Amino acid sequence: MQSVITSVIGVGMEMVEQIILAMGLFINAILDIKKRQISVLVVLLMAIFEMGYKFYYDLILFPECILSIIPGLIMIIISFFSDQSIGYGDGLLVMCLGLYMMVEQILFIGIISVTIAGVFAIILVIFG
Numbered sequence: 001m002q003s004v005i006t007s008v009i010g011v012g013m014e015m016v017e018q019i020i021l022a023m024g025l026f027i028n029a030i031l032d033i034k035k036r037q038i039s040v041l042v043v044l045l046m047a048i049f050e051m052g053y054k055f056y057y058d059l060i061l062f063p064e065c066i067l068s069i070i071p072g073l074i075m076i077i078i079s080f081f082s083d084q085s086i087g088y089g090d091g092l093l094v095m096c097l098g099l100y101m102m103v104e105q106i107l108f109i110g111i112i113s114v115t116i117a118g119v120f121a122i123i124l125v126i127f128g
Helices: 004-009 013-035 040-056 062-081 088-100 103-127
Strands: none
Touching (some): 062 103, 088 103
16 A cells, blocks of 8 residues: 555655655755754654654564664764764764664765775875
8 A cells, every 4th residue: 555655756665765864864964064063853853754664664673773773872972982072963863874774884884984084184184
């Protein structure tokens, strides 16, 4: 049975899921660049939608969900002990991404992010 959203706009729920994720990340990226803050409300709405989506379509696999939010929990712990050099919002956002992605994908994103940051840091040291 198709939902009202999918019948009106003609896309599948997977596409709606990806659109909501992209919009939430885009809004938080703009806020992070302008105000150096992440909207907890947007992250919370993203998490609520994804949990509802997974429960409705019976996609919840508890061991995978728990594993996928662990990187975000680690970031929150690091934030606590590093006087928020990373920020609690960043940890919450990674926890929310854990609902959307597998743990391997979250760790891969983390590795790529650190690598890109390192390359830019080297460029700034050499030319800055």
